[in-house]
Amino acid sequence: MLITNATLPDGRTGIDLLVQQQHITAVGPQLGAPEGTEVIDARGWLLAPPFVDAHFHMDATLSHGLPRVNASGTLLEGIALWGELKPLLTQEALVERALRYCDWAVAQGLLAIRSHVDVCDDRLLAVEALLQVKRQVAPYLQLQLVAFPQDGLLRSPDAMAKLQRALDMGVDVVGGIPHFERTMAEGAESVRLLCELAAERGLPVDMHCDESDDPLSRHIETLAFQAQRLGLHGRCTGSHLTSMHSMDNYYVSKLLPLMAEAGVNAVANPLINITLQGRHDHYPKRRGMTRVPELMAAGITVGFGHDCVLDPWYAFGSGDMLEVAAMGLHVAQMTSLQGQRQCFDAVTVNNARILGLQGYGLEPGCRADFVLLQARSPAEALRLRAARLLVVGQGRVLARAPERCVALDLPGRPATVDFTLP
Ligand code: FE2
Numbered sequence: 200m201l202i203t204n205a206t207l208p209d210g211r212t213g214i215d216l217l218v219q220q221q222h223i224t225a226v227g228p229q230l231g232a233p234e235g236t237e238v239i240d241a242r243g244w245l246l247a248p249p250f251v252d253a254h255f256h257m258d259a260t261l262s263h264g265l266p267r268v269n270a271s272g273t274l275l276e277g278i279a280l281w282g283e284l285k286p287l288l289t290q291e292a293l294v295e296r297a298l299r300y301c302d303w304a305v306a307q308g309l310l311a312i313r314s315h316v317d318v319c320d321d322r323l324l325a326v327e328a329l330l331q332v333k334r335q336v337a338p339y340l341q342l343q344l345v346a347f348p349q350d351g352l353l354r355s356p357d358a359m360a361k362l363q364r365a366l367d368m369g370v371d372v373v374g375g376i377p378h379f380e381r382t383m384a385e386g387a388e389s390v391r392l393l394c395e396l397a398a399e400r401g402l403p404v405d406m407h408c409d410e411s412d413d414p415l416s417r418h419i420e421t422l423a424f425q426a427q428r429l430g431l432h433g434r435c436t437g438s439h440l441t442s443m444h445s446m447d448n449y450y451v452s453k454l455l456p457l458m459a460e461a462g463v464n465a466v467a468n469p470l471i472n473i474t475l476q477g478r479h480d481h482y483p484k485r486r487g488m489t490r491v492p493e494l495m496a497a498g499i500t501v502g503f504g505h506d507c508v509l510d511p512w513y514a515f516g517s518g519d520m521l522e523v524a525a526m527g528l529h530v531a532q533m534t535s536l537q538g539q540r541q542c543f544d545a546v547t548v549n550n551a552r553i554l555g556l557q558g559y560g561l562e563p564g565c566r567a568d569f570v571l572l573q574a575r576s577p578a579e580a581l582r583l584r585a586a587r588l589l590v591v592g593q594g595r596v597l598a599r600a601p602e603r604c605v606a607l608d609l610p611g612r613p614a615t616v617d618f619t620l621p
Contacts, residue, residue, distance in 0.1 A: 201232040202216040203238060204243055205244065206245050206576070207561060208248075213229075215230040219594075221567055221595075222564060223562065223565045241589075244572060245575060247543075247569065248551070249547075250307065250308050250309040250310070251502075252523075252546075253504045253549075255312050256316075256510060257297045257312070258315075259512075262510050266287065274512065278379075288325065293329070294332055297328065297329060301332065303517055303518040306518075307517070307587055309520055310570075311340070311341040311550075312341070313372070314329065318374075319349050321361070323364060326370060330368060339595075343371050344371050345372040347407070348361075348375065353389050366396075373402050377408060377421070377422075378407070378418060390421045390422050395429065397429075402434075403431075403436070403555065405438055406418075407438050410438075411441060419458065420454060423458045424457075431462075436465070437463055438504065441487045443490050444487050455494065456497065458497070464552075465500070465502075466503070468503070470526050471506040472489070472530070491545075492531055492533055492538065500549050500552050501549060502545050502546070505523050521546070524545060524546045536578070543577035548560070567592075571588040572585040573617070575619060579620065583619065586602065588602060604617045
């Protein structure tokens with residue numbers, strides 16, 4: 200396959216990209232191609248590496264309204280609601296909903312997802328279901344699973360044993376939820392136990408960490424400490440970190456260098472953070488998302504996750520990582536040119552680094568995974584939630600869509616309009 204006349208996220212234009220045997224073999228202007236090569240004209244549109252989601256819950260997705268909706272809109276009612284739904288789940292329905300979401304993801308150019316899977320269930324039904332889905336979608340979507348003790352590692356009976364069983368079955372990453380344990384001390388203890396388990400097994404860690412408006416929820420400090428102590432540099436991720444929004448500024452000025460030193464990654468979930476945090480506030484209401492630009496400035500890898508789509512916590516979403524990035528940009532006020540580019544990176548290269556994806560990017564030698572966006576730049580893609588014209592995975596076209604264009608009937612004006620700028 201030869202893609203011609205593409206614009207790349209770094210601003211290069213008129214670029215061709217040659218794909219051979221599932222890999223990118225050449226990138227540059229006016230490349231030739233062997234006879235019989237399929238040629239696709241990118242018409243100057245933006246060719247980007249695929250979107251990556253660093254934080255999702257594929258066991259809960261598309262279950263909105265089962266068995267009822269979240270009336271208060273809070274995180275805690277969402278957890279209670281998920282607890283009501285769990286005994287009613289069937290493997291068949293879990294697999295069907297997850298596969299449908301993966302279809303949406305591919306159509307949106309989202310080709311790698313790290314999903315948490317709840318292990319606080321004697322049957323480990325969701326674990327079995329998502330392992331099956333992972334195998335099934337492997338030819339076109341990289342699904343990474345995190346063993347997530349939703350009801351608390353120490354708070355929920357036998358959660359450690361279930362979590363270990365899930366890892367034995369093939370789940371890839373150690374999860375946690377320290378702010379949901381009964382006390383701060385138990386939260387810290389859970390972080391220690393889980394990091395030691397990850398070190399023993401040679402696995403990464405990705406915890407729901409400090410998803411709270413409580414400025415004294417400081418489990419990220421413990422996670423950074425344990426990552427440093429156990430040599431887990433680059434392998435630990437703190438997801439959410441919303442309490443950091445409310446923390447004392449002096450304390451944060453000490454915390455950020457500790458996180459950078461320990462190589463702990465951070466994941467914000469803009470759509471979910473802006474809707475779930477600040478629910479106990481009157482006015483002014485806190486935004487609650489973690490300190491994204493400050494974390495980035497400290498040299499920490501920061502990704503954005505979708506977290507939820509149509510589930511007990513969030514009644515919206517469609518697997519569109521441009522929507523996630525655009526919300527992150529607004530909430531964090533990252534409106535500068537640099538900030539816009541950083542938000543695009545937060546749903547592409549940064550998430551790829553957090554997931555540890557091999558061969559990600561648009562360089563020769565990388566996997567032939569990419570998405571053609573109806574935009575001229577990453578900033579325009581964010582502004583328009585650009586149409587995904589072409590999605591390619593390992594050199595195969597996975598999805599195609601027509602250019603978005605509206606017929607106009609105005610005297611003296613053009614016959615069609617799109618929303619891009621020349
Ligand atoms: Fe989550």
